[in-house]
Amino acid sequence: MISAAVVAAAIGFIPATAQAAGPSAEPGRSTATAGSAQNTSAQNTSAQDASAQDASAQDASAQAAAKDAAAKDTAAKGANAKAGNAGAEYFEVGMGTSTSYAHTIGLATSVSTDQANSYAWYTVDWGDGTTNEEFGKADELVYLKHTYAEVGSHKITITATDKIAKLTSTTTKDVVVDGSEFTPHAPTRLLDTRDGTGAPAAGPVGANGTTRVKVVGNGGIPAGVTAVALNITATNASAGGHVIAYASGKKQPATSNVNFAAGQTVPNLAIVPVGEDGYVELANRSVGSVDLIADVTGYFTRTAASGYTSVKPSRLVDTRQGLGTAMGQAAAQSTFGVQIAGQGGLPAGVTAVALNVTVTDPKGAGHLTAFPSGQQAPSTSSVNFAAGQTVANAVIVPVGPDGKINIRNGAWSPTDVIVDVTGYYSADGKAAYLPMEPERKYDSRAGSFPLPLAGQKYHTETVWTSGRALEALVLNTTVTNPQGSGHLSVAPDPNTMDDYISGKAVKPTPPDSSVLNWTPGATVSNLVQASTGTTGVIDFWNRGWDQTDLIVDLYGMYDKN
Numbered sequence: 046m047i048s049a050a051v052v053a054a055a056i057g058f059i060p061a062t063a064q065a066a067g068p069s070a071e072p073g074r075s076t077a078t079a080g081s082a083q084n085t086s087a088q089n090t091s092a093q094d095a096s097a098q099d100a101s102a103q104d105a106s107a108q109a110a111a112k113d114a115a116a117k118d119t120a121a122k123g124a125n126a127k128a129g130n131a132g133a134e135y136f137e138v139g140m141g142t143s144t145s146y147a148h149t150i151g152l153a154t155s156v157s158t159d160q161a162n163s164y165a166w167y168t169v170d171w172g173d174g175t176t177n178e179e180f181g182k183a184d185e186l187v188y189l190k191h192t193y194a195e196v197g198s199h200k201i202t203i204t205a206t207d208k209i210a211k212l213t214s215t216t217t218k219d220v221v222v223d224g225s226e227f228t229p230h231a232p233t234r235l236l237d238t239r240d241g242t243g244a245p246a247a248g249p250v251g252a253n254g255t256t257r258v259k260v261v262g263n264g265g266i267p268a269g270v271t272a273v274a275l276n277i278t279a280t281n282a283s284a285g286g287h288v289i290a291y292a293s294g295k296k297q298p299a300t301s302n303v304n305f306a307a308g309q310t311v312p313n314l315a316i317v318p319v320g321e322d323g324y325v326e327l328a329n330r331s332v333g334s335v336d337l338i339a340d341v342t343g344y345f346t347r348t349a350a351s352g353y354t355s356v357k358p359s360r361l362v363d364t365r366q367g368l369g370t371a372m373g374q375a376a377a378q379s380t381f382g383v384q385i386a387g388q389g390g391l392p393a394g395v396t397a398v399a400l401n402v403t404v405t406d407p408k409g410a411g412h413l414t415a416f417p418s419g420q421q422a423p424s425t426s427s428v429n430f431a432a433g434q435t436v437a438n439a440v441i442v443p444v445g446p447d448g449k450i451n452i453r454n455g456a457w458s459p460t461d462v463i464v465d466v467t468g469y470y471s472a473d474g475k476a477a478y479l480p481m482e483p484e485r486k487y488d489s490r491a492g493s494f495p496l497p498l499a500g501q502k503y504h505t506e507t508v509w510t511s512g513r514a515l516e517a518l519v520l521n522t523t524v525t526n527p528q529g530s531g532h533l534s535v536a537p538d539p540n541t542m543d544d545y546i547s548g549k550a551v552k553p554t555p556p557d558s559s560v561l562n563w564t565p566g567a568t569v570s571n572l573v574q575a576s577t578g579t580t581g582v583i584d585f586w587n588r589g590w591d592q593t594d595l596i597v598d599l600y601g602m603y604d605k606n
Contacts, residue, residue: 135159136183136212138167138205146513147224147477147604149192156183156205156214165205172199183207192606195349196224196477224477224604225271225345226352227470229397229443232276232416232425233264236327236339239281249281249334250327257293258339261323270319272345272480272601274441276427277327278338279303280310286331287570291483293320297328298483300598302521304568305335310429314439314572316345316519316600318480340425342441343397343470345478351397352474353603355467355517355576356390358536358558361400362452362464374406374459375452382418386448389466395444397470399574401560402452403437403463404430411456418445422453430460435562437532439467439572465558468517468574476516476603486520487597497526497592503555504585505538505545506597507577515577516603522585523570523596524563531589532559533571537578545582555586563593570596574603 136158143151156165163183170176171191181187183205193199198221206213234242236258241247243258250256260266260273279288288303295318303313317325329335362369362383369388370381386393402415412426428438442450454460486506489497498504508518524533536558540550561571575583587593 134210134212136163136205136207136210136214138165138203138214138216140201140203140216140218142201142218142220144220144223145511146222146606147479148194148196148222148606149190150199150201150220150222152189152191152201153186154189154203154205155186156207158183158207158212160207160210160212163207163210165207168204170202172201193222196222196226197348221347223347223479225347225480226350226477227343227345227397228350229343229470230264230266230341231420231443232340232342232414232423234338234340234425235259235263235275236337238336238338243339249336250329251334252332253329255326255328256337257324257326259324260319260341260344264341266341266344267346268323269346269348270323270344271347272316272318272478273325273341274343275315275317275325276312276340276342276425276438276440277303277315278310278312278340278426278429279305280336280338282307282309282331282333282335284331284333286329286333286335288337289328289330290315290317291326291328292318293322293324293326295320295482297326300483300485300521301330301523301570301596304523304525304570306568307333312426312429312438313521313570314441315521316478316480316572338426342443345480351470351472353468353470353476353478353516353574354474355574355603356469357576358465358467358556359389360463360465360558361385361389362462364461364463369464374408374461375454376459377454377457380422380451380453382449382451383464384449385444385469391466391469392471393448394471394473395448395469396472397441397443398450398466399468400440400442401437401465401467401558401571401573402428402440403435403465403559403562404428405435405461405463407432407434407456407458407460409456409458411454411458411460413462414453414455415440415442416451416453417443418447418449418451420445422451426455430456432458437559437561437571439574468576476605478519478601479604480601481599484599485596486599487595489594489596498585498587498595499592500529500531500587500590502587503553504595505582506585507542507582508599508602510581513602513604514606515581516605517574517576518583518599519601519603520573520575521570521598521600522560522573523568523598524561525568525594525596527563527565527567527589527591527593529589529591530564531587531591531593532562534558534586534588535560535573535575536584536586537576538580538582538584539578540582541580542582553584555584555588559588563589
């Protein structure tokens with residue numbers, strides 16, 4: 046049995062018709078500073094305490110509301126039964142359900158009856174081959190929860206029996222758990238305002254304007270999509286600014302996905318919730334116009350597909366060292382293959398892979414395209430770069446049947462390429478995605494005492510899990526106002542929040558991988574699917590020697606339950 050916080054109030058009770066039973070037997074946030082951690086305080090801890098108090102208050106409120114609803118339901122059904130069926134025995138079971146986890150259903154059940162001191166035996170068939178048996182006073186709520194191995198739709202059947210009065214009642218309900226799994230999609234362009242692809246007409250998005258991207262029904266993407274993986278590129282910007290991606294029909298959040306300066310071409314991966322009308326919105330937060338491009342590489346639905354598994358960030362390719370490919374810069378207009386399955390902790394059967402792709406020392410401007418092996422290179426881009434620039438972008442790439450992907454250098458000059466793996470999708474992946482309303486988790490510029498992240502220091506973040514078993518968080522990281530060059534690394538922290546609070550935390554070791562790279566004065570962003578490790582604490586390392594401001598936006602989480 047579980048609390049009403051899990052059930053979130055038993056509403057929508059489903060009545061059933063009473064039946065005679067056969068003979069039966071009698072009832073017998075950030076943390077306190079430790080080691081080299083910086084910009085840490087008790088704010089996250091206080092927020093978590095407040096969240097816990099809120100959960101307790103919601104639990105009491107939900108339980109009271111559920112009991113009140115059940116009492117009213119019982120009284121109403123009893124009155125109706127007596128009015129319409131004088132002298133008839135009345136015994137009806139109802140159920141209410143709630144979902145707030147990727148795989149778990151909360152359930153409340155009780156019986157409406159005119160029998161005095163009636164007790165009910167409940168048999169709950171969860172629709173996946175498992176059952177529960179519970180017992181309680183008929184007019185009092187019984188709470189249960191169940192975790193499904195797979196996301197999707199499940200039929201719950203409850204049979205209640207009063208073995209004394211020999212009455213029974215059954216009710217059913219179809220439920221869909223909240224988690225979504227990933228379906229890879231061949232890289233496809235859904236929007237290009239330069240030529241009018243996916244837009245009402247060709248032309249840039251005006252200052253502080255928005256454009257809509259059709260997702261459902263576009264490029265073969267089906268209905269029921271909860272979120273979409275888009276590589277969003279800003280180009281031909283007449284002034285600096287940023288792009289916000291969010292679900293159609295929702296309030297524009299105070300977060301950012303792509304940051305750009307005038308004249309720059311900047312891509313960034315975003316996992317964007319999809320509105321009920323099948324669209325997402327892209328807002329240009331700039332005083333000038335900008336062209337926007339959106340390429341899809343996959344989508345999430347509440348049906349069984351591919352779950353996510355995070356891995357320790359590791360390097361698969363570095364052309365400077367001959368790692369994972371031939372030594373030497375990738376030639377102009379050339380393609381090389383990358384082995385995914387069996388590398389970097391990735392098993393066979395991988396359907397898509399989460400990578401961070403970095404270009405460094407390019408001899409000219411251009412772009413890279415990552416795509417599945419066995420296919421022609423699409424007319425999409427994964428990373429855009431200028432001559433001499435070091436730039437990184439997160440990508441989610443479908444994996445070919447041979448366990449490989451391809452990377453094409455679309456520039457007319459050679460460049461070095463680095464590929465780091467952060468996770469993968471597979472049919473046996475346990476973590477399903479829970480999209481969230483975009484939320485700014487951290488901004489070193491904000492607050493009464495803004496404090497940039499010093500060189501070679503790290504900032505810690507965690508989230509209130511509400512009992513979820515998290516695999517990873519989907520975050521957008523932004524560095525701005527850097528005083529020198531450097532790169533950002535993100536990795537799980539071996540210390541717990543309690544370790545930091547008690548002063549027992551030990552200094553973590555920074556990872557060898559990088560999430561984004563910057564030069565003095567630049568504003569650079571990149572998506573990261575950050576593993577929460579075993580402690581739920583994530584470190585953000587400034588691997589430069591000079592201070593910089595750091596911004597962290599939260600978009601969703603992978604819950605493995």
